[in-house]
Amino acid sequence: MLLATFVLIAYTTVVGALWPEPTxxxxxxxxxxxxxxxxxxxxxxxxxxxxxxxxxxxxxxxxxxxxxxxxxxxxxxxxxxxxxxxxxxxxxxxxxxxxxxxxxxxxxxxxxxxxxxxxxxxxxxxxxxxxxxxxxxxxxxxxxxxxxxxxxxxxxxxxxxxxxxxxxxxxxxxxxxxxxxxxxxxxxxxxxxxxxxxxxxxxxxxxxxxxxxxxxxxxxxRPKWKHRGISIDIARNPFKPRDLIRTIDAMASAKMSRLHVHATDSQSWPIEIPALPTLARKGAYHPDLVWTTKALEKIQSYGVSKGISVFLEIDMPGHTASVAHAYPQLIAAFNELDWSTFAAEPLSGQLKLNSPEVTTFVADVLNDLLPRTQPYTSLYHIGGDEVNLPAYLLDETVQSDDPAILQPLLQKFIDRIVRIVSSFGLQPIVWEEMLLDWNLTLPSDATGQHSASTLVQVWRNSKRIEEVLRRGHRVIFGDYTHWYLDCGYGNFIDPYASGVSPPGIPFNTSGGVPSKTTVPYLDYCGPYHNWRHIYRYNPLENVSSSLHHLIEGGEVLMWSEQTDSFDLDTKIWPRAGAAAEVLWSGPRDDSMLEDATRRLGEWRERAVTEFDIMMSPVQMTWCLMEGGCTR
CATH class of the missing domain: 3.30.379.10 (Chitobiase/beta-hexosaminidase domain 2-like)
Known part of the structure; x- marks a missing residue:
């Protein structure tokens, strides 16, 4: 470790416009x-x-x-x-x-x-x-x-x-x-x-x-936290490898360290798995939108060159309906008319929970993918969020939505994945639901399994961070009310044309339920999280100080229902840059905003000049030139 104490020489202390702020x-x-x-x-x-x-x-x-x-x-x-x-x-x-x-x-x-x-x-x-x-x-x-x-x-x-x-x-x-x-x-x-x-x-x-x-x-x-990341969903809308190359360039400039690629979801399966070639061939939106193994290697190796660990998430067992385009026998409740009963958003369908064919499928995917990502990262995200209970009523291997029946099956399902991930020397990451909602037992320091210790990603609130920490797991934070970058753009779902649902919606009813989507068509996590709101997020607010040292870091997240290659840059930046300083320098307060505006503004101007990145402005030019705008 470098010197713990640092003697400041008596220069004129005019701090430059560096981003993130040096210690x-x-x-x-x-x-x-x-x-x-x-x-x-x-x-x-x-x-x-x-x-x-x-x-x-x-x-x-x-x-x-x-x-x-x-x-x-x-x-x-x-x-x-x-x-x-x-x-x-x-x-x-x-x-x-x-x-x-x-x-x-x-x-x-x-x-x-x-x-x-x-x-x-x-x-x-x-x-x-x-x-x-x-x-x-x-x-x-x-x-x-x-x-x-x-x-x-x-x-x-x-x-x-x-x-x-x-x-x-x-x-x-x-x-x-x-x-x-x-x-x-x-x-x-x-x-x-x-x-x-x-x-x-x-x-x-x-x-x-x-x-x-x-x-x-x-x-x-020196950084406050090790895990300083961005999560990008490349499945719900189309993206190209060059989009992540640009993102890595900006991340490196802001000293971020992790790029979490949410690689597949219910809507599409864009990444190539050579052992199962029909997965991407049938599951991607279009043949030109398949991410080849070479493209993935390109992204991950470029990340390494910039000091950024690029790791993948294939969310399971939920968020997997796209598998049905190639392997329909593996998916329960696929594309049901009443999707909102069986999924968080269209389309419905998730892996069957007690099927030997699913077990073989998951092993085939991971044994193909993980050896190819292993040279460039030490992480792999298992997923595990938003597992839908009613879908298992339509799963012939389960035929129940009783949590008491589903929990041991889910435990067995995740155990198998953790064993495979750990066998390749990768550290597993799961969404908070696996631990806090389903009460799964996961490898942790507390259970004496440090080599396979599971990181838990918390997306709901800081109180959940403390719950995870007290159960012996390290945490990645990213509160959806502060650090979700897709919020505030409105709902992407239309109301029923007649204003009420047709027969069969809700499930097994004659319909007639009023549309949930109404004027002004707001999304679930609005309002829009501007960079100052992101900058002032304090993940430690509800966490006991005795547990702070167990926090691994955090991520801002870009879900892509209404984002693709053409607006990715403006929606991520410079807001992710604001998060980058929180992650590098620690929680911020209002007294820091004026200086942060000046420095982030200059960093943005440098980025749009030196990188091929179309960042949104930080502040009006007049304010930057005249020393700020306050009230």
């Missing part, structure tokens, strides 16, 4: 320019020095970034471009090994390229017509070198995701002279520090150079 930072008012020849980087570790980037290592700075996002070409391109990285030349095509050394080298090149190519000029952060940029002419102080100090050199062996993502993310950054120092305890910490280093520099409008006007910089930083 401790002191800045000055001097201008340091990036040397015209480009930055070089060295790694100091194990009392040795390695050049990571420099004049003698000027192959394309984006090569490794491209390679990490293109699994089909990765092997040969790496071999062609950096053969020495894999040892002596044998003339044979070899499979590269994803290592922490490779990740760090890639991150350095990506950072340097981003600084060099950045067109971000922070004019919105200054009064109209002000001369905020430093003089172009005259004597300049340059930053020419970045020295990364790491006690032990990065591992050159095949990446171990759990070890990598459990790395200490703390870092110290010093920009006092021509050599900037980044001091870290792990490769992951270096990735976080590099993001901060990049945010310190701006492009000059009157010259080709880049500068920071905050030197000297002395900074110490």
């Amino acid at each position: 401790e930072m002191a800045t000055g008012g001097q201008t340091f320019w990036v040397t015209p020849g480009g930055l070089t980087a060295v790694l100091r570790c194990d009392q040795g020095e390695t050049v990571l980037a420099g004049q003698d290592h000027r192959w394309s700075a984006n090569d490794l970034g491209i390679l990490m996002t293109d699994a089909s070409n990765w092997t040969q391109m790496l071999w062609d471009r950096v053969p020495s990285f894999f040892g002596y030349w044998s003339g044979a095509r070899v499979e590269p090994v994803l290592t922490e050394t490779l990740i760090l080298r890639n991150a350095v090149h990506d950072t340097f390229k981003s600084i060099d190519k950045s067109n971000f000029i922070p004019w919105k952060s200054h009064p109209r017509n002000s001369q905020f940029e430093p003089p172009v002419h005259g004597r300049h102080q340059y930053v020419s070198k970045l020295e990364i100090q790491l006690k032990s050199c990065p591992d050159d062996e095949k990446l171990h995701p759990r070890k990598f993502f459990d790395g200490d993310e703390a870092y110290e950054l010093f920009i006092h002279n021509s050599t900037a120092i980044l001091r870290v305890e792990s490769t992951l910490g270096a990735l976080r520090g590099l993001q901060t280093f990049q945010q310190l520099f701006y492009r000059h409008s009157g010259a080709s150079g880049h500068y920071t006007d905050l030197a000297p910089v002395t900074l110490s930083d």
Whole structure:
């Protein structure tokens, strides 16, 4: 661990517009320019020095970034471009090994390229017509070198995701002279520090150079929570892999660490399972919308390169109606007319709970999928939310909606999944209902099963967080009244044309029930959660302080009933950025909002300039330029 105490040097303490807010930072008012020849980087570790980037290592700075996002070409391109990285030349095509050394080298090149190519000029952060940029002419102080100090050199062996993502993310950054120092305890910490280093520099409008006007910089930083995530539902509406690539870029800039992909649901099954090829072929909305195994590898490997664990959720046993398009015999209550009796939303249907065929199916899916995700993450989300009881009245293997009958069957069902997930060295995650509503026994530290300890994701309220913690499980939080990003857009379900239900709705009735969807057609979780509301969410509010250390972190969630590729960015960002600072820096309060508006506003302007991400504005431009708008 880096130094527990941190002495602030007596500079003028003008905190820059960094996002998320660093733990401790002191800045000055001097201008340091990036040397015209480009930055070089060295790694100091194990009392040795390695050049990571420099004049003698000027192959394309984006090569490794491209390679990490293109699994089909990765092997040969790496071999062609950096053969020495894999040892002596044998003339044979070899499979590269994803290592922490490779990740760090890639991150350095990506950072340097981003600084060099950045067109971000922070004019919105200054009064109209002000001369905020430093003089172009005259004597300049340059930053020419970045020295990364790491006690032990990065591992050159095949990446171990759990070890990598459990790395200490703390870092110290010093920009006092021509050599900037980044001091870290792990490769992951270096990735976080590099993001901060990049945010310190701006492009000059009157010259080709880049500068920071905050030197000297002395900074110490560390996250509040390890799990800092976004959950994206790619099943209810169509998405493309490039949508998640853009999301990962923005997440990395905001120092987020987990991308939870809700990969399948009742409406569609878009991901390819080669062992069961008809699943996606029949379950996806369209053949062009199938996420291939290469696409998944592309997303997960790119996530690793940015320090983000991309993990999947295949929700079971509920939310599985799309399975019936390929395997109708596995699903109970499929597409019933009265869907609201048998599901949370259309269409109805879930896996039968006492069927040997379902047992085989689940094993086939997991034994195909998990070995392919295992190289890039240590997590897998089992699901388990919104299990519908009436559906099992139509399940010939159960024929009951009695919780006393269903609970042991559900326990057996989840036990089998947990065993498979754990056999691949992955940590299982479940929704809160499995523990709190169904009272399932799940592996935990309290039961002496630390290696397979189950994370529990709580989505209802903070009181549920404490309940989970007291039962011996670590928690991922994300209160739907604060951190659901799909709320406030209205109901996506129409009222009955006649105003009352037809025969058969509700189930086994003659109909005639008035429409539940009425003017003004609000959704269940409105109002819209603006970024300030998200920023002020305190997950610790109803949790005993003695349990705080057991909280793993949290996620903002983007369910996609009314979201697809075309509006994903504007609905996620910058609101997820607000959550990112809560997760990195801890709960916020009203006194922090004015400063947060300034910093988040600048971070947004940088993101829309440097990334291909269409973020919504944080505040009106006039307010940003004039120092804020308050009342």
